[in-house]
Amino acid sequence: MALTDADVQKQIKHMMAFIEQEAKEKVEEIEAKADEEFNIEKGRLVQTQRVKMMEYFEKKEKQIEQHKKIQMSNLRNQARLKVLKARDDMIVDLLNVARQRLAEIAKNPATYSKLLEGLLLQGFYQLLEPKVIIRCRQQDVEVIQAALHKIIPVYKEAVKRNIDVKIDPERHLPSNICGGVELYNDNGKIKVSNTLESRLELIAHQMMPEIREKLFGPNPNRKFMD
Known part of the structure; x- marks a missing residue:
């Protein structure tokens, strides 16, 4: 379909x-x-x-x-x-x-004179030189001369040798230091500083750990004690 x-x-x-x-x-x-x-x-x-x-x-x-x-x-x-x-x-x-x-x-003559005697004698023992030159404050010349008369015989008796000591007439220590002396050998190459300031610095350096502990307490970071 x-x-x-x-x-x-x-x-x-x-x-x-x-x-x-x-x-x-x-x-x-x-x-x-x-x-x-x-x-x-x-x-x-x-x-x-x-x-x-x-x-x-x-x-x-x-x-x-x-x-x-x-x-x-x-x-x-x-x-x-x-x-x-x-x-x-x-x-x-x-x-x-x-x-x-x-x-x-230094304002107490008796105390200062005795101190100078000790500083001078100690310097002689450190140098052990036949000739020693001393430098000091100009105002201390007379008291040092008096001290030398006392300690030179003591030194000679202790070390059994002579010593020739002179105070430098031209080169004095500054008058504004506290006091003390500087000692030199004959040619000036060896020096012992026994001024009061140098002694204070030496003692302060040696005692600095103790000073710090007294002021600030023990150091917590310190591992070893002397």
């Missing part, structure tokens, strides 16, 4: 509707797949950026923590240096007070 034009048109419309439906479903499938791929890619990008941001902020946090540690270390060092400076200033002030008290010794 032959198809009429109406039947052909009907079949064509039916086929077109089927094709359109297939195309629509395919489009929907493609769109759904595209949306799925888009969401997957978006999630991947979001996760990648999240990881990058976490790494960035973690790095920044470490940098800030490191910077804070450095600042704290610098502040501690500055505070420690200030403490050390204050302690050193206190010791300097203490030594200055000691020097002021040394100056009072």
Whole structure:
């Protein structure tokens, strides 16, 4: 039975509707797949950026923590240096007070004369030279001459040898020092400094650990004790 034009048109419309439906479903499938791929890619990008941001902020946090540690270390060092400076200033002030008290010794003739005798005799024993040159304050020349008359016989008796002692007439010690003497061998190459200031410095150096402990207490970082 032959198809009429109406039947052909009907079949064509039916086929077109089927094709359109297939195309629509395919489009929907493609769109759904595209949306799925888009969401997957978006999630991947979001996760990648999240990881990058976490790494960035973690790095920044470490940098800030490191910077804070450095600042704290610098502040501690500055505070420690200030403490050390204050302690050193206190010791300097203490030594200055000691020097002021040394100056009072020379104002007592009996005490100062006895002290000079000991300083001179000690210098002779240190030098053990046949000829000794003495330098002193100009105002101490007479008291030293008197002291020499007493100690030279003592020295000769102790070492069993003679000694020729002269006071340098041209080169005196500064008048503003506390007192004491400097002793030289004949050519001036060997020197014994027995000024009151030099003796104070020597004693201060030897006793500095004890002085610091008396003023500031034991050092917690000190591992060995004498």
